[in-house]
Amino acid sequence: GESVGLHLPTLSVQEGDSAVIKCTYSDSASNYFPWYKQELGKRPQLIIDIRSNVGEKKDQRIAVTLNKTAKHFSLHITETQPEDSAVYFCAALTEYALNFGKGTSLLVTP
Amino acid sequence: SAVISQKPSRDICQRGTSLTIQCQVDSQVTMMFWYRQQPGQSLTLIATANQGSEATYESGFVIDKFPISRPNLTFSTLTVSNMSPEDSSIYLCSAPQGWLSGDTQYFGPGTRLTVL
Numbered sequence: 001g002e003s004v005g006l007h008l009p010t011l012s013v014q015e016g017d018s019a020v021i022k023c024t025y026s027d028s029a030s031n032y033f034p035w036y037k038q039e040l041g042k043r044p045q046l047i048i049d050i051r052s053n054v055g056e057k058k059d060q061r062i063a064v065t066l067n068k069t070a071k072h073f074s075l076h077i078t079e080t081q082p083e084d085s086a087v088y089f090c091a092a093l094t095e096y097a098l099n100f101g102k103g104t105s106l107l108v109t110p
Numbered sequence: 111s112a113v114i115s116q117k118p119s120r121d122i123c124q125r126g127t128s129l130t131i132q133c134q135v136d137s138q139v140t141m142m143f144w145y146r147q148q149p150g151q152s153l154t155l156i157a158t159a160n161q162g163s164e165a166t167y168e169s170g171f172v173i174d175k176f177p178i179s180r181p182n183l184t185f186s187t188l189t190v191s192n193m194s195p196e197d198s199s200i201y202l203c204s205a206p207q208g209w210l211s212g213d214t215q216y217f218g219p220g221t222r223l224t225v226l
Contacts, residue, residue: 100152102151
């Protein structure tokens with residue numbers, strides 16, 4: 001089955017720095033890769049996603065890159081702000097269902 | 111984006127009892143998904159609820175423990191049966207934005223369940 005792994009369980013950065021969170025996947029048939037942000041006590045919120053026919057997608061301070069050959073995709077956050085502090089989950093779509101990674105806790109310190 | 115609501119938002123239950131969680135989507139969708147998120151953990155897919163057919167369960171989850179209904183294209187229920195403290199968790203439903211299963215998925219606010 002699909003295996004989605006995060007490389008870093010926690011990440012601490014200073015405000016204004018960039019943060020990168022990387023995920024790997026195992027099923028080469030996966031074609032859709034979303035990133036969700038979950039603040040404490042709240043539902044996961046989609047922040048960006050990418051499909052397998054593109055290599056990069058940007059939305060203001062957030063970007064996602066996809067390397068299909070290496071089967072990994074990364075979330076990039078530039079100019080981090082304290083409100084970016086949250087748990088970030090990657091996921092990969094296999095057939096019809098999303099498989100989630102374990103989550104990375106991002107802490108942005110002022 | 112799809113608007114998804116869940117009821118109840120939280121509950122405290124006694125072991126051995128059952129709780130039914132409701133999920134309502136503001137538009138018709140083919141599939142609805144039920145996830146469990148244990149404290150400090152990621153989201154684990156319990157099952158996929160299809161309208162007009164039985165739910166499809168993931169490994170480790172069975173219909174007797176988590177019966178699911180899908181009476182129409184905007185609504186689903188998940189029942190947590192014969193509860194034990196190990197069932198304490200957040201239960202979330204999700205649905206794709208559009209008609210296709212590969213469309214962006216949005217989540218309901220979750221139901222926080224505590225079993226004593």
